[in-house]
Amino acid sequence: MFHWLERNPFFFAVGVFIVIAYAGIVTILPDFMNSARPVVGTKPYTVLQLAGRHVYIKDSCNACHSQLIRPFKSETDRYGMYSLSGEYAYDRPFLWGSKRTGPDLMRVGNYRTTDWHENHMLNPAEIVPGSIMPKYPHMFKNVADIETAYAEALTVKKVFNVPYDKSGMPKLGTLEEAKAQALKEAEEIVANMKSPEVKEALKRGEIKEIVAIIAYLNSLK
Numbered sequence: 001m002f003h004w005l006e007r008n009p010f011f012f013a014v015g016v017f018i019v020i021a022y023a024g025i026v027t028i029l030p031d032f033m034n035s036a037r038p039v040v041g042t043k044p045y046t047v048l049q050l051a052g053r054h055v056y057i058k059d060s061c062n063a064c065h066s067q068l069i070r071p072f073k074s075e076t077d078r079y080g081m082y083s084l085s086g087e088y089a090y091d092r093p094f095l096w097g098s099k100r101t102g103p104d105l106m107r108v109g110n111y112r113t114t115d116w117h118e119n120h121m122l123n124p125a126e127i128v129p130g131s132i133m134p135k136y137p138h139m140f141k142n143v144a145d146i147e148t149a150y151a152e153a154l155t156v157k158k159v160f161n162v163p164y165d166k167s168g169m170p171k172l173g174t175l176e177e178a179k180a181q182a183l184k185e186a187e188e189i190v191a192n193m194k195s196p197e198v199k200e201a202l203k204r205g206e207i208k209e210i211v212a213i214i215a216y217l218n219s220l221k
Helices: 002-007 009-036 047-058 073-079 114-122 146-159 175-190 196-203 209-219
Strands: none
Touching (some): 047 146, 114 209, 175 196, 175 209, 196 209
């Protein structure tokens, strides 16, 4: 067998390729699959956070901000621990981005607060001198779409087995239960905000887009 291979270099090369490819798959694939699993502590987005993520995408925040910290010292010194694939297990779609007009936001929840986001969205240049980020006053007027966020959460739960309602994970329940939970989360955020318009809206049972997007940004850690 081996003598025949030695006399047929083409088949010998094919055989070597197959052996190396098989060894590579056996070595790499298990680790790749493991790294793609959710990192310990990673949870699906709550319905309010999903609603905020929709606002983030709708207003093209991902066009100027990436959510991917690369494993370089210059990156980790500024933004924190580099990104791990398992941290994106529940992201659909991924918002890695390829352009940074503004800073990376992968871990913005670790160093920015609710009141900072409120003031920054209202007038970025006042908070960060020289900022070219536009103002977003409409977020203080528009009502967040909780029903669409709930529909997405319910879809990924059923289709992709995202572990809502499991121990330690966000509760989903019915639409009414999800709305009640979103209001509860919103109350905690609005308690740290100054806008009377947002506070009055919450008393009427309305959650403004600014509250939803802050919930989303606060979850990025």
